[in-house]
Amino acid sequence: MDMDKYRLQPPNPTNAKRHELLKAVLIKEGRIEDYENIINLLSPPPEITNYIPSGKFKGKKVGIIGGGLAGLSAAFELRKLGFDITIFEAINDRIGGRVYTHYFDNEGKLYGELGAIRIPVSHETTWHYINLFKLDTIPFIQSNPNAFVYVKNTRVRNDSQGRNITEKIYPLFNLKEWERSIPWNKLYEYVSLYPLKKLSPSVRTEILRILPEYDYEYNYFINSSVRQVLEDLKLSDEAINLLTSIDPFGAFLYNSYSNAIQEDYSASFTYMYHINGGMAKLPLAFYKSLISPYPSEYKNISHEDLGKVFLKCGNWVTGIYKSAKGEKVVLKYENKEIGHPMKEVFDYVICAIPYSTLREVEIYPLFSNRKMQAIREINYSSSQKTIFLCRKRFWEEDRHYGRIAGGVSTTDMMIQSIIYPPDHAGCKKFYGEDGYVKGCSPYESGVLTASYNFNQDAIRLGNMEEERRIRLIKRQVEKVHGLPEGYMDSIVLDYKTVHWNREPWFKGAFTILNPGQRRIFSYDMLKPEYNGRVYFAGEHTSATLGWIQGALYTGMIAANNLAYNAARQR
Template identity: 50%
Template sequence: MSVQDYFFNPTDEQRHQLFLNSLNRSGRSEDFQNILNLLRPPHEIYQYAKPMTLENLKIGIIGAGLSGLAAAYELRKLGANITIFDAESNRIGGRIYTSYYNDSKDFYVELGAMRIPVSHETTWHYINLFNLETESLSSPRSNNFIFVDNVRVRRDFSGQSITDNIYPYYNLTESEKNTPWNELSDYAAETMLDSLTPEMRTEILKIQPQYSEEYSRITKLSNRQVYEQLGLSQSAINLISAVEPFTAALLNTSHDETMSSIYSFDFLNTYRIKGGMVNLPLAFFDSLNNPNPPEFQYDTGILGKVSIKLGYVVNGIMKSSDNKVNIIYDDPNNVKLMDTYDFVVCAVPFSVLRTFELSPFFSELKMQAIRELNYIDAHKTAFLCRKRFWEENSPYGNINGGISFTDLAIQSVVYPPDHIRCLSEGLCSADSPGVLIASYNLGQDATRIGGLNIYRKLETIRKDVEKVHGLPDGYLNTLIQSYRTVHWNAEPWFRGAFAVAYPGQKVNFLYNMLLPEYDNRVFFAGDHVSVKPGWIQGALYSGKFVANQIAMQTITV
C-alpha cells in the first residue's frame, strides 16, 4: 500500500488494514475484531422503534456538541419535536473548535479535537455518512525534536537518540541504563495491558456494572503506581515524564486511560477532516435544518422538526408533577424561561452540570460522580507564521508534520500536516505561511501557561519554541503574524478539557453515570459517559446510544 493509497479518504478496508498492521506488530492480532465490534456505532434506531413513534413528543437536548447533535440526528428519524440548547452564541460543536485566520479559511488551527484514529468506527460512520474528506496526519519524515534538560535530539524510530544523549542526565539503575528507550517506554505503558487475556482486554471498551477482578485492580491504580509496581526507579519515572510530557500530566490518573489509548492505538495512524474538524458538527447542523437532508435514505416526510437555540444558557433541570421534565434557562437577553419536555438529553460535561439547579437531586451515585469526576485542564496557543521556519533546510528545521516534545511548560509543539503529501521539495515551499501549534499542554502546565496574561503567555511560549528549535532569542518576533489561544479550564461552558478518570472512578461510577434519571425521563450523553472520554468517538457513540435508549423507553411507557 503506497502513501497516496491511504493518505486521503481511506476506505473502511484500508483503515482496517492499517489497524491490523499495528496490532500484528504488537503481537495482538487477536484483538482486531473485538475492538472494531466494540467501537462500531450502536444499532440503527429503527431496530427499536418505528418511524413517527415520537411524533407527538417534545425532546430537549442540552448541549450542541457532537453527542447532542448525534442524539438529535437519530431521534429526528422517529419524528420527535426537538429543541437543542447551547450556551455558545457563535459556534456549535462543543470541544470541536476550529479557528480560522482569514475569511478564505486557508489557515486554521484545531483548538479542540484534532485527531481521528483509524479504529474509531463510530466516528468514521458519520464521516462517511456526510461524505466528508479526510487526510492523514502520519508523516513519514516528521524529524521532530525532543528537548529535555536543555538537550536537543531528533526523534528517531528506534529511540536511540534518547538512550545515547538523554539517559546520562538521569540517575538510572544499571538495568534501566541498559534498556533501550523504546523497550523502557513500552515496558511502562504496555505491561499491564499485556497481562490481561484478550477477553479481559475487551472490558476496557465496555460499560457494565461489574468487571473482572484482574481488570478492576488495574483501573484502581494510577500510572505512577503502576510504574512503581513494575520496579521502575523514580529517576526512570522522571525520564519518562520528561520525554513524554502528556504522561507526566496523567501520572496520577487511572492507568485504564493509558491502556485504552494503547489497546485501540488512538495515537497511531490518525486523520483529520479536510478544511477543519468543524465540518463534522456543521454537517449535522445543515442536516438538522434541512427538511430533505441528502444523506437520509428513507422518506423525509417522517422526520421531526429541530430547533437549535444558540446563546441560551441552561441552568436547571426539574422534574414536573406530570412525569415530564422542565428545563430552566436564560435567553440571550438574560430573561429566565422554562420549557417542559417529555424527555431530556443532558449532553453537557459534568463540570458544567455541577452548577445546575436540580430538583430533585439525581441518584446518590450520579451526584457523587458529578462532584468527583476528574476533568483535566488543557491549553493551546497557535501562531500563524509568515514562513515555515521548521521546514527550512537547517539545524532547526527539516520538520514536516508530527509533534516535538519538551520538559518545558509548553510540553509540545505540533506542526501542520498540510505539506506531508508533498512528495518532492518543489511542491511545497517553506517560504509559504503556516500555522504552528506553539504550545499544546495538559494538566498543571496548561493551568500555569493558560493563566498568564496574554503578553506573558505569548512571550513565554515564543521563548520556549525558540529553545526547542535552537533559535536565538527573538527570532520568531518577525515571523509571527497572528495567534489563536484557548484555555479550557477558563472556558465558561466547559470548565475543563475532558474527563480523565482518577483510579477507581470507572468501576465505581461509569455504569451509573449512564443510567437515566427522573423515572427514565432524563438521559445522559457525552464523551464523559463513554469508554472513549476525550475523543470524538465517545461523544458520537453516546449520542447514538442515548437516542436508542429513548426509542426503547417509548415502547415501554
C-alpha cells in the same frame, strides 16, 4: 508514526484500508486476537429504526442540553423517529463543543485546532459519520523523525528507533543499569504494552465497555495511578522522570492507569487522520443536515417522517425539573438578550454537557445519589492550547537535516508539545528546478500549534496574563528549534489561545479519571433519571474518554435508549 508509515496512509481511507492498518499494528504488537473485539466494541450501536419505525413519535418533544457532538448525534438519530427536538447551546457563535477550529483567513485555509485534532483508524463510530457526511480526511502525523525532543536543555531529533534519546538523553538521568541497557523505543513499548498484555483477551474487552462490575485483574488498573503501575514495573524514579519528561501524557502521572490502557488497547496513537479544512467540518455537517427540511443523509426515510429540529444558540440551561406528575421534564434557560429566565416543557431530555458545567444547573428533585456524587467529583483535565499564524513555516526550512512536515515535538518545558500542520506532508517534492513547489514551500504562511499541554503546566501557563503567556511560548518554541531569542517576534502574525479551564461552558478539557472513579461512577453516569425521562451522553459517559468517538457513540446510545423506553411508555 514515522514517514514510512505515513506513506502507507492514503487520504480518505476505505473501511478496508483502515482495518488493514489496525491489523498491521496489532500484528506488530503480538495481539491480533484483539482485532475483532476492538472493531465490534467501537462500532456504532444498532440502527435506531431497528427498534422503532421511522416517524413513530411525531408530536413528541425532546430537549437536548448541549450542542457538542454528543448532542448533535443524538438529535440526528432521534429525528429519524419524528421527534421534535430543541437543542440548547450556550455558545452563541459556534457549535461542536470541544471540537473548535479557529480560522485566521476567510478562505478557511489557515486554521488551527484548539480542541480535538486527531481521529484514530479504530474509532468506528467516528468514521461512520465521516463517511456518511462524505468528509475529506488526510493523514495526521503523530511522530516525525525530524521533530525534536528537548529535555534538560538538550535538543535531539526524535528518530524512529529512539537512538538519539538513548544516546544523548539517557545520560542526563541516573538510570539503573538495566534501564540504561534498554533502547528508548523498547522501554516505551515495555511500559505501554506489557501491562496490557498481562490481561487475557476477554478481560481486555472490558477496557472499552461500561459495566456494573469489572474483572479483578482490570480493577487493578482502574484503581492504580499511572505512577503506581510504573513503580510496579520496577522502574526507578529517574526512569519515570525520563518517561514523563519526553512524553507530555506524563502529566497524567497521578490519574488512573485505565485512561492510558484505553489508548493502548485501541491503538489510538498509531495511525490517525484529520479532517481536511478543519475538524469543525464534522459538527457543521450535522448542523446543515439538522436544519435542512430535505436532508440527503437519511436513506429510506421519507422527509414527512422526520422530526423538526430547533437550535437555540446563546441559550444555556439553568434548571432541570421533574413535572408534578412525573411525565414531563421542565427546562429553565436563559440568554443574554432576555433578562429573565424562560421555561419549556419536554417529554424527554438528553443532557449532553460536561458534568463540570452540569454542576451549576439546579436539579429538582435531585438525581440518584451516585449520579449527584459523580457530578461533584468526576475529574476533568486542565489543558491549554495556543496556535500561531506564522508568516513562513520555519520548521520546514531545514533542507539539510530534514523538514518537519507534520508530527510533534515534545519538551519538559511548560509548553509540553508543539504540533506541526500535516498539509505539506503529502508533498512529493518541496523543491523543483524553478524553486519551491507551489503549495509546498516553507515560505508560505502556516499555522503552528505552539503549545499543547495538560494539568499543572496548563493551569500555570493558562493563568498567566495573555501577553506574558504568548511571550513565554515564543521563547520556548525558539529553544526547542535552536533559534535565537526574539526570532519568533517577527514570525508570528497572529495567535489564538485557549485555556479550557477558563472556558465558561466547559471548565476543563476532557475527562481524565482519578484512581477508582471508573469502577465507582461510570455505570451509574449512564443511567437515565426521572423514570426514564432524562438521559445522559458525552465523552465523560463513555469508555473512550477524551475522544470524539465517545461523544458520538454515547449520543447514539442515549437516542436508542430513549426511543426504546418511549415505545414502552406509550
